Amino acid sequence: MAQATSPVSSTQESPTRGSRRGRFSRPSAEQELGPNYKWIALSNTTLGMLIATINSSIVLIALPDIFKGINLNPLEADNTSYLLWMMMGFLVVTAVLVVSFGRLGDMFGRARMYNMGFAVFTISSIFLAITWFDGSEAAIWLIFWRVIQGIGGAFLMANSSAILTDAFPPNQRGLAMGINGVAAIAGSFLGLLVGGILAPIQWHYIFLVSVPFGVIGTIWAYLKLRDTGVRKHAKMDWWGNITFAIGLVAILVAITYGIQPYGSSNMGWTNPWVLAALIGGLVVLAIFVVIEMRVETPLFELSLFRNRSFTFGNIANLMASIGRGGLQFILIIWLQGIWLPQHGYDYSRTPLWAGIYMVPMTIGFLISAPISGALSDKIGSKWFTTIGLALTAVTFGALIAIPVDFNYWVFAVILLVNGISMGLFASPNRADVMNSLPINSRGSGAGMMTTFQNAAMVLSIGLFFSLMIAGLSTHLPDAMYSGLTQNGLSSQQSSELANLPTVGILFAAFLGYNPIKELLGGHPQGVSQQAYDHLTGLDFFPHLISDPFSDGLAAAFTFAMICCILGAIASLFTGKKKGATEVASGSGETVGAELDAVAGDAVGVPSPLVDEEPARTDDAAAELDDLVRDDAEQKASTNRQG
Template sequence: MAQATTQHRRLAHIDYKWIALSNTTLGILMAALNGSIVLIALPDIFRGMGINPLAPGETTFLLWALMGYMVVTAVLLVTCGRISDMFGRVRLYNLGFAIFTLGSILLTFIQGRGNFAATQLIVYRLVQGVGGAFLFSNSTAILTDAFPPHERGMAMGVNQIASIGGGFVGLILGGVLAAINWRAVFLVSVPIGLLGTVWAYMMLHETSRRRANQRLDIPGNILFAIGLTVILIALSYAIMPYGSSNMGWTNPWVLGGLAVGLLMLVGFALVELRVPDPMFQVHLFGIRMFAMGNIAGFLASVARGGLQFMLIIWLQGIWLPLHGYSFERTPLWAGIYMLPLSMGFLLMGPLSGYLSDRYGSRLFTTLGMVITAAGFVGLTLLPANFSYPVFAGLILLLGLGMGMFSAPNTASIMNSVPPEYRGVASGMRATFQNAGNTLSITLIFSLVTAGLASKLPAALYGGLTSVGVPAKVAEGISHLPPTGALFAAFLGYNPMATLLPREVLDGLSAANRSKVLGKEFFPDMISGAFMHGVVVAFTICALISLGAAVFSLFRGGKYIYEVQEPDRYEAASLLATDTIPD
């Protein structure tokens, strides 16, 4: 193994840790770019496929286009990490790069139109999710293997730059490319994926320590995959209307899915306590830094996961139209106006990672979540039609706080575990993060929808009747599920053009028709109801952020396994069997 390592170093003419950092950063950049570019380009993608995602029976395609990738990735992360600990992190990371690239190629060549094309979109996004699971579960472990303890926070911070930078670039590219051709949105990931795949197979090599005679925990993998999948799908459908209810929390399939999923996870926990090589390394939670870091990371994800969705809806559905932007142009400009959030991440992520290498993670993670809570509180005090410099300052504060937390928290978790468990530890950390993001979207959508449900019907009825819409029509529209208004705003559609029948629009006077279809009518009607829900949602996010700060505070002082447990580290090295050159 040492000979193979030396050969790779000589061929590269550069320290291997920088090769590992550059390739994993490219992988994170590609995944982040792909996620945000699809997010912002969905209106043009669906139009190109000839499908209206807001039409009855078609919202399922919208839901899975938004959530499918996230669900698959979250479900597979721990399994991918465990398999990587057994068979090699680089080997499985390389496979993930190839699978992700294959998904991008398939998306570029979607065939047909309508539901057939939308189904392909969802399936190929799921393929990308499988590749993403291998990338996310192994990139952090590969960096931890490659970098010495005093540089890992810096490395995680650089990875964070790629993640946030890719997300921002994706928002801009999505708006530009979608206007040219919706297939270009997927095509842009292909050359990055091909380059990264070839580069990974040529330059990366195995440095991990693998224990001998490990066995795959098949019952545990099956129970965990089914349980978490059912729960995440149930949570996704909980934000959709059911019957006469604005949300799906009374849907028997949602309630049944949550119950079955929880039972599966209970069974999974029982299995893990009895098998010799468990998939989920529960004993790692005996390490305080690992346990507190993961709990804090989960809470941080719950607090911030739905933030981007709500800010996009706020900008696209209310603020941008009130400031003269057409609904069709709002997706692109929403990304631009959210730049301060990304800048905060980019500024603070590498800096806090570097400083945490020297002083430990507790100060930075705790202070970061306190700053994040302050940012959420600030947003609750804004009016719907805010002053942009104030809004920009608040989301910059949020970005700084989240950036201050992320890299030190990740580095501290990975520093605290034995080397032979880094793959599964990385997968566990990423699973908590992704599950938290999904739960956050469900939570925030539910809270905002509840606020809309209580205030929006009266606002819609009064506004529509005031411009001459017949009372019966206005009554029917006022009781439509508020999620329709949220999704319309998210997609950059004018909801009035979608909700009002053509014959009703034609029956209005020219002045009233122009007013109804104008840029200010819908934002004026929805703003009060929307802000009622936003205040509740962001207040809860602030409280959850403070909870994350408390757990961060109690993680303990600086802890690095190789330093604190040198004898056990050497024993693990002697037991390792990673002697096969790659």
Template sequence: MDHVTPEQTAVAAGADRHKWMVLSNTTLGMLAAFINASIILISLPAVFRGIGLQPLDPANTDILLWTIMGYMVVTSVLVVTFGRLGDMFGRARIYNLGFLVFTLSSIALSLMPTGPGAALYLVVMRIVQGVGGALMTATSTALLTDAFPPQERGLALGINTMAAIGGQFIGLLLGGLLADISWRLVFWISVPLGIVGTIWSYVSLRDRQLPQPGHIDWFGNVSFAVGLVLVLTAITDGIQPYGHAVTAWGSPKVLAELATGLVILTAFVAVERRVARPMFDLALFRIRAFAMGTVASLLSSIARGGLQFMLIIWLQGVWLPLHGYSFEETPLWAGIFMLPLTAGFLIAGFLSGPLSDRYGPRGFAAGGMVLGAASFVALALLPADFPYGLFAALIFLNGIGSGLFVTPNTTQIMNAVPARERGQASGVRATTLNAGQVLSIGIFFTLMIFGLAWTLPGVMETRLVAQGMPLDIARQVASAPPVASLFAAFLGYNPMGELIPPAALAALPPANAAIITGKHFFPELLSIPFMSGISIAFGFSTLLFLVAAATSWLGGGRQAAAKSDGHP
């Protein structure tokens, strides 16, 4: 029987305490970051009213899109770089800096001015907040992997995932509630979480793995950032109207952004293979479990990244008004009616962690994707005015599938790499999640916009004329870009009340004007073309989930952690 010295006992006890400190702090960080990410979705109308901005004005489309997507874009671009810096200078140091930047930018947003310049201030500070989020996201998974032994990592990562998903739902509810009181509270809510988390992280977090000093690969960092920024910017710009076209995918600007970004990223890969100390060690992709897990993570993120947006538009633009809810109150109720999706994700995300520790991650990750694919097929077959019980069961099933996948997939990726490379691996994983979500939103919105453009204008013009509106005005209203209708529904505005000039409505008989601006007119217009777009989008997601399932399975069986793990 081995003799255990008091010193060894003390070291083991210290390590045990420290791992729970790491878990509690990174869980608080993920909770704060994801509350902040989702709270803005629901509260945008109140924020824009507060700063005096009309979000549905075509001139403000850029502001609207970058307020929603700027945080995700900057996080996607920076996490790999920050993960590498964590390997070089200490993961706890980078994480702590992230909490500080996140907190300071939250305070700055809470003190946002109104009037001219407020919109630009909002976008810039959201991007700065994204930098803080990227610093935390890039290192939190690596810190957890460092702190917990292989047989407990699934549990730790599952709890962390629960905080992220729970934060998304809490943000939706808080956004609806706080925006009714004061739009500034939407930003103030992140301040106490940030202050507590910043102080706690600087006091408690320490690196278990020694930093690996090295030189900064400036070409790699700059080329990767510029290339990815251009590609993601092209995706964001592509879903905006361009001239008489419903999207800007054919515009010279978008094509130039996309082509230049892809060329720079190709040059990045070519040069990084020859650099002695690259920003990212591409040799990691020779590890099958890491490579397959990363591909599966990207595919699943593309498949489900736009799901929340589509479900919100479905509920707010069609189902809730048809069931008596005013357009103004639909943002809050959409969050409430999407609770089964969150519940499924939370339950499966928590259970799949310890189960993958015991039985290996491959089966859970692959099985979750198959289950999610089945739910996408069933959702695509629902009518626009669905029975809510069936809808709730299907989005719960979708949440179960995604929850079964995320934690085992993370465990598979992080267990596959040597301890010294975990910052890079964590950064790559975060990039796949965030960049996949931006790409997903671009794909889903593009499919939906083309579907609406095919049938919505003609039907809208006919219905408006039938209610007594002059043909020229009806044609003008119906020719508005379909994205305007989608954004109106998403933001909780009555689309017909926003698209039709007030004078034209006032000239109609009151009964006709009431029908046009009522709770049934627009949902009935939207339902048929919207469901056609949903079928295509969810069919696309089904295919990606099935490929992700196969990729997860091919990633290998129950792997042991990398040899340089550092745990007994």
């Protein structure tokens, strides 16, 4: 009877190699679900990222109409917290929960958790659109449902990257992440345009617009997405979840209240409650780290930080998010509060036109993100991420150099280059970090990365506003007092208005209000009609605030520039070195498939031969070395026989 031969080789396999092959028998997502599944996963997760980011920025640009619709005055000190939580509540919730939801995805299925996120996001959008309260009650209602929407967003964000990493082969992940990133950045600017159009008609429409897409995405995800990764049957780290949530929430809440007035100060960093929240949050996070080092199934897999690409990739992303997180807010204030009124745009029209004039940044990102993602798959990510952040730092320097009343085409070129530079960084950075993760840790690893990013953005907004307020408060009171008295206002009235909290005036500009008109509340006695028209017109406040605003801009953008430089330096330490994987690539068909399987497990990427329970990273790397050595010995034996 003829002896059966191996389909891989005409020579009989050794028992060791045969048994090793048996361990790696799990088909890839493409083999299991067909070649079109990866594109289904990409299109659905891209839709999820698109509506999530649209909803984030659409609220940002529609806040003037929301505040008017629910009858809240942004210049009243008590309403500042409502404004902050409408803006930042979504980010705070996603920062706190995204890593926990990534772990749930690892345990119970990423597609299942992602689909739940789509459903929660859609339901919360409906309730946001049917607000029937007024005043502070309406604000609390909106903030509550924004928090629920953030829970849905956390499910989406924590599992979308992991779903893509499971669905795409390693040489296409950069492209997939690039397309996903394009949707995210495009959504953030598309939201500005859609919000600027819909909010003046009816502010409820800004939430309703995402509902049909959410319904489609929920049903589509339920019917088409499948769990192709390895599920981890582990217990939930409840103490880790509790301490992490308490610590991070305490710090982020302290940041939001630190930029609000306290007593006679323009900011609240000396508020005992703010200091207690900051210190207490740091202490609780230290306890969290101790817990994570001792529990069997930690929320944060601290062992992942032994991986150089994961560690430095996250440091680079953290620095980029801190440096760039508050940029959109500052640019909107710059355009809405100063530049657009100086060039004849009425305050009621500035939100829409601010979104339009920021489009070059979107175009730059749309150009570079998919290209850099695809090229980084072929030639590596290190230089894309390093050059991208270095170029971003240069654009911040350019924004400092131009005058407050800039030439728009110079401003547009700077924004275009800024978008290109962030596109060069974003996709390769995320693909590099995700490729460095073991297959059964992708959900928690992606959650950790998104947690750092969202927490950094909240921190960035707080720091940017603090620096802006510090710069404005140095010269703005004197400039306001002088300008008001010169136009006929009494010394007492001028002093009262000039000493109002700087943050209220800053937010009025941010929301597209004319703060002087709002503060005066009517035609003051003793002020001529001509002087009143000048005070409440389009020229007085923008020119008054230009010099103090320039000081704040310089401080904020210098800080951002330093962060981007530090991120660029961190990016130099990412990327894996050439090793056994490349050495083995030419070893021939006899063990080539096996080498591919073990190499895939060693770097944490799916392979056609990976089993249901893959080996640990260290074991897989050691086994890869054994296979390389076996292959070399086999070649040597063949040569001797020849």
